[in-house]
Amino acid sequence: MNTLVRKSVLDVKPYVPGKPIEETKRQLGLKEVIKLASNENPFGPSPKAVEAMKKSLAGVNRYPDAQGYYLKKRLARHFGLLAENFLLGNGSDEIIDILIKTFVETDENIVTSDTTFLEYEIIAQVNSRKVKKAPLRYFKYDLGAMLKLVDKKTKLVFIANPNNPTGTYVTKYEVADFLKALPGQAIVVFDEAYNTFIDVDDYPDSLDYLRRKNKVVILRTFSKAYGLAGLRLGYAIADPQLISYMERVRQPFNVNILAQAAGLAAIDDKDFLKKTRRMTLEGKDFIYRELSKMGLGYVPSAANFILIDVEKDSREVFKSMLKFGVIVREMSQYGLKNFIRLTIGSQKENRRAISALRKVLTPRA
Ligand SMILES: Cc1ncc(COP(=O)(O)O)c(C=O)c1O
Known part of the structure; x- marks a missing residue:
């Protein structure tokens, strides 16, 4: 079949989107899943x-x-x-x-x-x-x-x-x-x-x-x-x-x-935009503080997501966080093997994501 396809298409590495919530629930048998993987608005549509x-x-x-x-x-x-x-x-x-x-x-x-x-x-x-x-x-x-x-x-x-x-x-x-x-x-x-x-x-x-x-x-x-x-x-x-x-x-x-x-x-x-902006900036500060407490490095962000250095294979961290019902983005597709990207969510979601990250990165005694 390869011969049917244009060469430039054969060479394409397809875009990997953030993992969908429904798919994660189905595959892992989870009831509550949050997605902080595609930089969407956690407060719903306007x-x-x-x-x-x-x-x-x-x-x-x-x-x-x-x-x-x-x-x-x-x-x-x-x-x-x-x-x-x-x-x-x-x-x-x-x-x-x-x-x-x-x-x-x-x-x-x-x-x-x-x-x-x-x-x-x-x-x-x-x-x-x-x-x-x-x-x-x-x-x-x-x-x-x-x-x-x-x-x-x-x-x-x-x-x-x-x-x-x-x-x-x-x-x-x-x-x-x-x-x-x-x-x-x-x-x-x-x-x-x-x-x-x-x-x-x-x-x-x-x-x-x-x-x-x-x-x-x-x-x-x-x-x-x-x-x-x-x-x-x-x-x-x-x-x-x-x-x-x-x-x-x-x-x-x-x-x-x-x-x-x-x-x-x-x-x-305007009200919706204002609220989104305010909650996102507050959420970002919260996550920065928690990451610092955990001793994790991150790239200060001007957007609604944060690139975090998890100091180990991000695909593993991604999979482990899924088990806690938290979808993040692993960055190997971008050549950043030890980084995850976390979208800033609602405050409840941010707390849950940080708690999952802490559990995943802290080896049990
Ligand atoms: C920098 C950048 N440009 C464009 C897009 C795509 O946006 P849209 O949903 O409008 O296609 C994204 C989505 O993640 C993005 O991060």
């Missing part, structure tokens, strides 16, 4: 989004609005931009695919970092595009090293900011230097899936780069802080002309009726 979806359910016999007219208009108002500045996607995952298909010829390349969101490389590979990756420096994107990889054939540069799985971010100073030195044909994609959780002053204002006519594309998602991961809704913000080319590549009905209705309502749900 209640306003749920109400809006209920109202639009009766209309799902029709195709969705192919233009996403109301949602784009609403986003435009939210950001003080034009509706033409937005492209909607079936999650930002889909937009990564659209970006590569729109801008990168098969003999051109993409630059990003090692140990970053795996979909950049997987989607590029499936599309037979070459990816060049610079190593991280102290768990952080090294923009200087990435710049050295950029050549005349580089069309896209992916910067996850904050980065997944490290939670680190690049500062506005680093980005300003990087953009200044970048050759004209390269488009920089700032993937800001976790921007809502930022709590620092030197995070770059990527919209400002857009206003100053830099060739940048900003990716945002409703999957994290807005609590709508299961609906699949993300968007790109860019110059209208770049967006118009991407619109040619997009499938006409890529964002379904419920996702459009939910997005429209969620963007207005």
Whole structure:
């Protein structure tokens, strides 16, 4: 059968998602399982989004609005931009695919970092595009090293900011230097899936780069802080002309009726966002304190997850934590064999995760 498949597809190592709750319950015969493995919102979906979806359910016999007219208009108002500045996607995952298909010829390349969101490389590979990756420096994107990889054939540069799985971010100073030195044909994609959780002053204002006519594309998602991961809704913000080319590549009905209705309502749900942000930051402090008490190293995070050095094979730690009904992410797929990534949950979930981690890492006397 191998001969039937394109070579680039044969070489792909498929993305391994966080283990689902139901599967874990079934396999281990557990009643209560918590999932802190996919950086989702532990406080549920935005209640306003749920109400809006209920109202639009009766209309799902029709195709969705192919233009996403109301949602784009609403986003435009939210950001003080034009509706033409937005492209909607079936999650930002889909937009990564659209970006590569729109801008990168098969003999051109993409630059990003090692140990970053795996979909950049997987989607590029499936599309037979070459990816060049610079190593991280102290768990952080090294923009200087990435710049050295950029050549005349580089069309896209992916910067996850904050980065997944490290939670680190690049500062506005680093980005300003990087953009200044970048050759004209390269488009920089700032993937800001976790921007809502930022709590620092030197995070770059990527919209400002857009206003100053830099060739940048900003990716945002409703999957994290807005609590709508299961609906699949993300968007790109860019110059209208770049967006118009991407619109040619997009499938006409890529964002379904419920996702459009939910997005429209969620963007207005300031209370929900505020609560999510506050509880996440509190949860992060709690987990930092507990990890320090346990003497475990971690990477300080600007996002809603923490990369933890468990000082032993993370696949074993993952399996042992499952037995306590706690799903985390083991990081061997990212080349971080002794690390797990823990999503910050509700306070009850955080306590349970820490208690499980303590039991798993403390050998019985
Ligand atoms: C950095 C980053 N970008 C994009 C995504 C995908 O988001 P979406 O659910 O919008 O496809 C994720 C999800 O984990 C992510 O971590």
